[in-house]
Amino acid sequence: MKYDVIIVGAGPGGIFAAYELTKLKPQFKVAVFEAGHSLEFRKCPIDGKKIKSCISCKTCSIMSGFGGAGAFSDGKYNITNDFGGTLHEFIGKKEAIELMEYVDHINMQYGGEGTRMYSTAGTHLKKLCLQNKLNLLEAKVRHLGTDKNYIVLKNFYEEIKDKADFFFDCPVTDIKKQEHGFTVIAKNGEHTCTDCIISVGRSGSSWMESLCKKLNIPTKSNRVDIGVRVELPAEIFSTLTDELYESKIVYRTEKFEDNVRTFCMNPNGIVVNENTNGIVTVNGHSFEDPAKKTRNTNFALLVAKHFSEPFKDSNGYAESIARLSNMLGGGVIVQRFGDLIRGRRSTEKRIEENVTVPTLSATPGDLSLVLPKRILDGIIEMIYALDKIAPGTANDDTLLYGVEVKFYNMQVEIDKNLQTKLKGLYVIGDGSGVTHSLSHASASGVFVARKIAEDE
């Protein structure tokens, strides 16, 4: 088939590109190729009863399929240039924010209406954080919730499905540069296009890397974030979560001057497994539906590791730490903060007797056997710092799940139009290494769609 534009990957980046393109250029022939399933067939087999932990499905329904890694996420759309990616470095701060606002507007149109927008503007918590060596980053956060997020995606698909050709369970294996445009080789055959938008996210990172090598597109990689997911009674963090929902707080450790930050906060949420290329790590989300809310809040504490030459494989470093936890625990390990501080492992009995009831079935163990000292020390320091603004955080019963890893895709060399050195080949979303969030990835899709429509 011959297309004007082929989009590889139907995560937020890809679907927002498809939406905007088909809106601006209804005459365009657009195709979207997605390695995972369509939305209705996305189902993680873990049910907590028969299947308790990850069985490494051929296609991970959490990470792949229509909606991308974001489909079963908490649907927290952060409108900010302070975190979530560095899109603003390419397209400018003002445009980046405008595009994120636009994405929010579209989400409201397709089912998100009525959900709450939180903001750090004017909050007294900023001062409280600063008084305790904590830095609260500024943002507006739209919380769709896992259930609403799904509805928005469903409605969104209904809107665009007849305007573009969607191919599910259809990974793209290769892209070849032709004199005018590209040949895209997918599971269902070869297709040509004038412009190609690659939006393959985290799950497509290995493929992206090999494609860049083959097409001679420069890449670089040197960062990974490693840490734990903290789970505690929702009341302890309610001062922060009631007002801000998600707060991004950064702490600079005294010992090593490393930055530790909170990440992906889920009031009344659940802790979940995440499988990336067979390695099981931890994540979390929460539901908008009151019936699905739990009594716990969870969030990640992550330490950023930047490596310098000659070491290049930052993801490999984090993967080996995650593998170690998988080796010891058969998956994710859970430990009480009190046990960690006393230098002993948590046991089934201690977890059973714990005041905080875990929302994820994980193996009780000892995180100090998994996490490097420098990272663990940073996490412990930050827990004590958070205890000053949210007393109870450093209680013995606080649960720590490990490991949580935030992998960063290697950064693909792209210009201010998010275009590679090959004219007409764009790389957007998390797969580009430029974005790390729903709002930034979606905004990058809208941006490129508008560029292509403008240039036509």
Ligand SMILES: Cc1cc2nc3c(=O)[nH]c(=O)nc-3n(C[C@H](O)[C@H](O)[C@H](O)COP(=O)(O)OP(=O)(O)OC[C@H]3O[C@@H](n4cnc5c(N)ncnc54)[C@H](O)[C@@H]3O)c2cc1C
């Ligand atoms: C459990 C979880 C919770 C999260 N919660 C939040 C949150 O609350 N807020 C937030 O901002 N971010 C959150 N994130 C991160 C967010 O989901 C991502 O930043 C976002 O989805 C990136 O969008 P993307 O389109 O770039 O990539 P993705 O969403 O990863 O989509 C890429 C798509 O490309 C497909 N693909 C890969 N390779 C190929 C190929 N070769 N051919 C065809 N298709 C391919 C994949 O199957 C996938 O569906 C969460 C992530 C997870 C895993």
